[in-house]
Amino acid sequence: MDNQYFTPEGLEKLKNEYQERISVIRPEIAKRLKEAKEEGDISENAGFDAAKEAQAVNEGRIEEIKETIENAKVFKGSSGKSTVDVGSEVKIESKNGIQTFVIVGAVESDPLKGFISNESPLGSAFLGHKKGDKLKVKTPKGEVEYKILEVK
16 A cells, blocks of 8 residues: 555544544444344344444454554645645635645545645645746646645
8 A cells, every 4th residue: 555645633533533443343343243142043133244244344444544554654734845745735826716725645635625635636736836836727627727825
């Protein structure tokens, strides 16, 4: 698996999910399995089947999170750098007005909240640029010109 980029907050959130899945969800599922087995015949026990499915999903997610954490690279923001990088907050102006984005790794991206992936067309176009730069980006709605107003 390639390195995945995170803000410190994003990685902490993932670590919290990992801990919850191990210390809370896993024991809850084990309890459900035990109760279903105690009911007798498990060959036609819907509760047992549902618990086994939940267990498989949970264990798969635990492994996925573990691998992601092991390969995570943390960015603490641009730390005074004037060029856009993962972790940078970028204030831009386009025909759509002024917007602010934070460039994050793909796992953390949430465009509706202003967190755009460094792998997205827009995020990757901003990388390496500085305040005052103008760039054109091909978007689903056509080519849009952006001016970088600020990099934090």
